[in-house]
Amino acid sequence: MIQPNIPDSDLPRVVIVGGGFAGINLAKALKRAPVQVVLLDRNNYHLFQPLLYQVATAGLEPDSIAFPLRGIFKRQKNFIFRMAEVKNINREQSTLETNIGDIRYNYLVLATGSNTNFFGNKLIEEHAIGMKSLIEAVQIRNYVLKQFEESLLLKEEAEIRPKLNFVMVGGGPTGVELAGAFAELRKYILPKDYPELPLHLMDIYLIEAGPRVLAGMAEETSRKTLASLEHIGVKVLTNTAVKDYDGKNLLLSNGHVIETQSLLWSAGVKGMALAGLPEDALLPNGRVNVNDVNLVNGTGNIFAVGDIAQMLNDKRFPKGYPMVAQVAMQQGKQLGKNLQSSLKGGGMKPFKYTDLGSMATIGRNRAVAEFAGIRLSGYIAWVAWMIVHLLNLLGFRNKLVVLINWSYRYLTYDRGTRIIIKRGAANIVKLRQSVYQADPLTP
Amino acid sequence: MIQPNIPDSDLPRVVIVGGGFAGINLAKALKRAPVQVVLLDRNNYHLFQPLLYQVATAGLEPDSIAFPLRGIFKRQKNFIFRMAEVKNINREQSTLETNIGDIRYNYLVLATGSNTNFFGNKLIEEHAIGMKSLIEAVQIRNYVLKQFEESLLLKEEAEIRPKLNFVMVGGGPTGVELAGAFAELRKYILPKDYPELPLHLMDIYLIEAGPRVLAGMAEETSRKTLASLEHIGVKVLTNTAVKDYDGKNLLLSNGHVIETQSLLWSAGVKGMALAGLPEDALLPNGRVNVNDVNLVNGTGNIFAVGDIAQMLNDKRFPKGYPMVAQVAMQQGKQLGKNLQSSLKGGGMKPFKYTDLGSMATIGRNRAVAEFAGIRLSGYIAWVAWMIVHLLNLLGFRNKLVVLINWSYRYLTYDRGTRIIIKRGAANIVKLRQSVYQADPLTP
Numbered sequence: 046m047i048q049p050n051i052p053d054s055d056l057p058r059v060v061i062v063g064g065g066f067a068g069i070n071l072a073k074a075l076k077r078a079p080v081q082v083v084l085l086d087r088n089n090y091h092l093f094q095p096l097l098y099q100v101a102t103a104g105l106e107p108d109s110i111a112f113p114l115r116g117i118f119k120r121q122k123n124f125i126f127r128m129a130e131v132k133n134i135n136r137e138q139s140t141l142e143t144n145i146g147d148i149r150y151n152y153l154v155l156a157t158g159s160n161t162n163f164f165g166n167k168l169i170e171e172h173a174i175g176m177k178s179l180i181e182a183v184q185i186r187n188y189v190l191k192q193f194e195e196s197l198l199l200k201e202e203a204e205i206r207p208k209l210n211f212v213m214v215g216g217g218p219t220g221v222e223l224a225g226a227f228a229e230l231r232k233y234i235l236p237k238d239y240p241e242l243p244l245h246l247m248d249i250y251l252i253e254a255g256p257r258v259l260a261g262m263a264e265e266t267s268r269k270t271l272a273s274l275e276h277i278g279v280k281v282l283t284n285t286a287v288k289d290y291d292g293k294n295l296l297l298s299n300g301h302v303i304e305t306q307s308l309l310w311s312a313g314v315k316g317m318a319l320a321g322l323p324e325d326a327l328l329p330n331g332r333v334n335v336n337d338v339n340l341v342n343g344t345g346n347i348f349a350v351g352d353i354a355q356m357l358n359d360k361r362f363p364k365g366y367p368m369v370a371q372v373a374m375q376q377g378k379q380l381g382k383n384l385q386s387s388l389k390g391g392g393m394k395p396f397k398y399t400d401l402g403s404m405a406t407i408g409r410n411r412a413v414a415e416f417a418g419i420r421l422s423g424y425i426a427w428v429a430w431m432i433v434h435l436l437n438l439l440g441f442r443n444k445l446v447v448l449i450n451w452s453y454r455y456l457t458y459d460r461g462t463r464i465i466i467k468r469g470a471a472n473i474v475k476l477r478q479s480v481y482q483a484d485p486l487t488p
Numbered sequence: 489m490i491q492p493n494i495p496d497s498d499l500p501r502v503v504i505v506g507g508g509f510a511g512i513n514l515a516k517a518l519k520r521a522p523v524q525v526v527l528l529d530r531n532n533y534h535l536f537q538p539l540l541y542q543v544a545t546a547g548l549e550p551d552s553i554a555f556p557l558r559g560i561f562k563r564q565k566n567f568i569f570r571m572a573e574v575k576n577i578n579r580e581q582s583t584l585e586t587n588i589g590d591i592r593y594n595y596l597v598l599a600t601g602s603n604t605n606f607f608g609n610k611l612i613e614e615h616a617i618g619m620k621s622l623i624e625a626v627q628i629r630n631y632v633l634k635q636f637e638e639s640l641l642l643k644e645e646a647e648i649r650p651k652l653n654f655v656m657v658g659g660g661p662t663g664v665e666l667a668g669a670f671a672e673l674r675k676y677i678l679p680k681d682y683p684e685l686p687l688h689l690m691d692i693y694l695i696e697a698g699p700r701v702l703a704g705m706a707e708e709t710s711r712k713t714l715a716s717l718e719h720i721g722v723k724v725l726t727n728t729a730v731k732d733y734d735g736k737n738l739l740l741s742n743g744h745v746i747e748t749q750s751l752l753w754s755a756g757v758k759g760m761a762l763a764g765l766p767e768d769a770l771l772p773n774g775r776v777n778v779n780d781v782n783l784v785n786g787t788g789n790i791f792a793v794g795d796i797a798q799m800l801n802d803k804r805f806p807k808g809y810p811m812v813a814q815v816a817m818q819q820g821k822q823l824g825k826n827l828q829s830s831l832k833g834g835g836m837k838p839f840k841y842t843d844l845g846s847m848a849t850i851g852r853n854r855a856v857a858e859f860a861g862i863r864l865s866g867y868i869a870w871v872a873w874m875i876v877h878l879l880n881l882l883g884f885r886n887k888l889v890v891l892i893n894w895s896y897r898y899l900t901y902d903r904g905t906r907i908i909i910k911r912g913a914a915n916i917v918k919l920r921q922s923v924y925q926a927d928p929l930t931p
Binding site: 046047048049050052087088089090106107108109111112113115116119125128145146179180183190194195197198199200204237238239241440441442443445446449450453457459461462463464465466467 | 489490530531533549550552554555558570571588589622623633637640682684885892893902905906909
């Protein structure tokens with residue numbers, strides 16, 4: 046019979062749901078605390094989301110941006126990991142209902158992160174492509190490469206165009222980076238791999254509802270980014286919203302229609318709250334109201350950190366902190382310190398966000414970055430972007446593999462991982478004695 | 489409308505089915521020949537099968553042993569690739585029926601390779617795990633890692649044992665290498681990743697129907713291999729056949745039963761002949777009878793090379809050449825030369841196999857190798873094994889990534905790629921405008 050089998054302990058148990066930036070930083074911060082740390086995640090790895098777009102565009106292998114959670118904590122004695130899907134919080138009994146059985150907690154920390162937000166548009170949700178998980182990025186890679194293969198099998202321009210047009214929605218860092226990567230594919234890879242392909246039929250769009258791309262950065266940065274994107278051939282449409290999409294025709298707010306079979310949606314994210322929280326803690330955007338020490342409103346021992354938490358203690362951010370890695374890491378660390386202090390009978394210190402800046406890469410030798418009042422662009426920003434991302438990637442092996450891929454790509458103008466992994470008739474699919482019923486044994 | 493869209497040419501067209509070792513060596517050998525080379529493969533990459541077992545055991549990322557076929561031939565002017573599944577050969581009209589339409593040929597070359605052979609045992613075929621494709625290797629990795637995760641959720645020894653027992657069937661290089669890799673997982677990875685796991689319940693078996701492992705090599709080599717395997721804790725059973733398997737209980741010919749949920753089958757392969765060949769060319773083992781210049785019996789312009797071809801012109805190999813990479817590479821090259829000679833009005837030279845030796849790795853610092861009358865074992869053979877495999881791997885990027893993984897593993901006793909890639913609720917699955925109908929857009 047399946048049971049969580051978490052060893053009993055006299056120490057208070059802190060259960061963390063989610064092994065993203067917030068969750069692992071919290072678990073690390075509790076390394077020497079007199080608690081039992083239980084981390085739950087539906088996957089067995091920590092995902093470095095900022096580089097997902099490179100997996101989707103055949104620049105990096107999926108394995109190089111994922112790091113096994115057990116590996117991160119193998120030297121942490123008070124740490125226990127279980128691969129589990131949480132279904133419900135039972136606050137009265139202080140237990141979590143999961144697919145591997147009930148798990149008791151003394152302190153519960155939600156670090157469940159965010160998912161793609163289609164703002165209720167069902168038609169778009171059905172046909173557009175989100176990119177928040179590793180498998181989505183691999184599927185995008187497969188899908189994109191198949192679009193190229195299939196374009197070769199068509200004669201009519203009207204049939205080829207929607208296959209070769211790629212539309213990014215959302216002018217934030219993800220949209221900008223994806224659009225840049227597609228422009229690089231078109232310039233450096235496709236002419237060599239597909240000399241027969243009518244590349245003049247291929248358009249790359251970036252659509253932003255607001256007045257400028259990278260709205261979170263300075264106006265000058267937005268202007269430079271726009272100029273860079275246009276220089277490499279991306280068609281940027283600002284002040285333009287997506288009205289409708291049926292998988293083939295994309296209707297814009299200005300009345301224009303773009304024919305495309307590939308709509309990549311990075312126009313918004315929403316929190317992933319769990320069932321069982323107090324009604325008045327839940328927000329329409331899927332986030333959870335927390336006070337300035339990340340305690341969920343209306344609870345005494347449930348915390349939320351990272352994307353899922355909406356904290357309103359900073360005038361600079363009247364709608365809560367941005368849903369980015371930096372906030373998640375800082376909140377995880379801070380909550381770790383606060384829990385330790387509280388266990389010793391001390392108080393908790395309110396969270397204070399230190400904005401370390403932001404950056405986005407546009408393409409080869411092109412990026413923008415802002416930190417400590419300095420604005421960089423071009424080659425220097427691009428190098429800074431790479432260094433920051435390499436340093437933050439977990440694991441020495443991953444760092445090296447990513448560095449090799451980047452060096453190789455830079456020197457050869459090639460992308461190594463453009464393979465289509467198909468499901469095929471693999472016989473192991475039939476093996477099904479898995480606990481994780483909802484999830485068959487297929488990758 | 490879908491059509492192959494292969495440009496018309498005045499030159500004779502050589503259609504090669506399969507981008508394995510035989511297919512790509514043939515296509516390369518035709519680089520300067522006055523022919524149009526059309527390569528068809530169901531995947532868009534060449535797979536380096538000898539390292540599949542390392543993907544299955546979390547030692548290498550899948551992308552590092554696959555190389556995009558378009559990349560290999562991007563400088564070959566007379567080369568055209570199409571991702572296609574061949575359904576039938578229409579010999580009267582000299583066309584191939586494929587899922588992307590009919591394709592005309594002047595010369596047809598079958599290089600379709602081999603697949604797992606369960607020798608007609610349906611029950612075993614249903615429950616055992618084969619390993620011939622990249623997706624199978626990834627699925628094995630997912631499956632194996634899940635066995636460990638799930639073992640933690642059980643209390644009864646009787647439930648845990650079948651999850652932790654791994655049985656390899658077939659004492660050839662694949663079985664030996666898999667068994668060795670599992671022994672390394674047990675020794676170096678599992679104690680750190682799963683300190684709670686009752687590893688004393690875990691057994692690794694290698695089962696061989698014949699009297700010795702690595703039967704293709706010298707008796708002394710078999711003895712050394714056996715000793716090495718036993719030293720690292722693999723239970724080797726020779727002269728033992730698999731009688732029956734229901735997914736949980738494995739019945740052996742000696743009457744014993746092993747409880748296991750993981751039966752990895754590498755006890756045999758069979759050719760993958762295509763429909764439409766002359767009846768008398770087809771052999772029960774799925775291979776195709778060819779003469780000494782690889783011409784398929786009963787045809788005038790259809791050739792077969794590599795695993796699929798059974799050629800009986802060498803007394804050392806009364807059942808045909810072994811189904812290994814070396815034969816495939818040599819036959820591909822030779823047929824390329826023969827076709828060129830024949831187009832110039834010359835004759836074809838009979839194929840002669842040059843045995844360059846064989847090798848198998850057992851684990852850290854342990855391998856066996858035989859070539860040019862020399863027998864190596866231990867550390868030297870292990871280094872030789874790595875060098876040979878690295879040199880034969882296609883692509884500079886792949887070589888570097890594999891080298892880094894091996895160095896990392898050697899120095900840290902760690903394996904970097906032990907992540908479980910689940911399918912999950914990825915929304916792109918719904919996108920279905922794929923030509924490749926049989927194969928949804930999932931990896």
